[in-house]
Amino acid sequence: MTQTLILVSADTESGDEAKEDSAIGSLKLNSFDPNDIEFDLYTSSNPNIPIRLFPDNITAISSANFLTSCPLKYILHGYDADASNFWWTEMKDEYLKAGSYNIILVNWSKLCDKSDISVIPNTYIVAKYGAEIINGLIRAGVLNVTMGLHIIGHDIGAHAASLTANLAGSGKVSRITGLDPAKIVFGKFGDDFRLDFTDAPMVDVIHTDGGVTGFLETRGTIDFFPNGGKIQPGCLVHGCNHFRALDLFIESISNPTAFKACKCSSYEDYKKKKCRCNEITYMGEFASPTSSPGSYFLQTNSFPPYNKPS
């Protein structure tokens, strides 16, 4: 059966009728080979050799060595990236050094090798199969969502994270972390297709190339703007800014207080010390789910370690 996605513009009013009126086009879901998406599970028992998970094979999921009493970190890369990228392995390794986690790395590089409108249906496809994996793990009795189901996505992976959470169903995903969510292509579509604060109880976003590759506008329940969120120290090109969100998040996994951030109305006010900074939280893995919603600012170093004592 052919499926289509109705694309709706970003300034759509709420309500189905309004959405229908403002539909700006539809896209047929692309045909693809399901094996083009790889869902690989790692735990402390198998830190280097993954167990491949298949959406349509519950037996394989049940037999996987899943740590039922531990959280799940479900990680999505972005455009033009895949499992061979250094950050991917580094993030997984940092988690497994820091504690007991289930880590699923989703390699969907074959579906996101184009930075154009065709990536939107592909984002939906990886989310659809990801939601089947999540619900399969729940049905198999191995994933206990009360331990924490956290989806982390970089670039367009942040939007795939939001779709995964919505397709999995409410009450499953407790947190989404968007690492410089892609504005390219996704800037003009409505929040049904992209990350926003309604997609999970906690949506924390790190903006590092805001206004170009990524969003400068707030997207989450708490938004972090290191160095103002647009230009990162030590970076000369946008790609460096865009990937800095990953470096900062990875560093935070082993250093919970690395990135103390101050709630403020703007970076200019933050720099002029106009904010009292009586509302703080820590950017990265240890951002508090009870943080006051809003925008948080901090400064970082140009090179690792990036944490800069304030």
Ligand SMILES: [Ca+2]
């Ligand atoms: Ca959304």
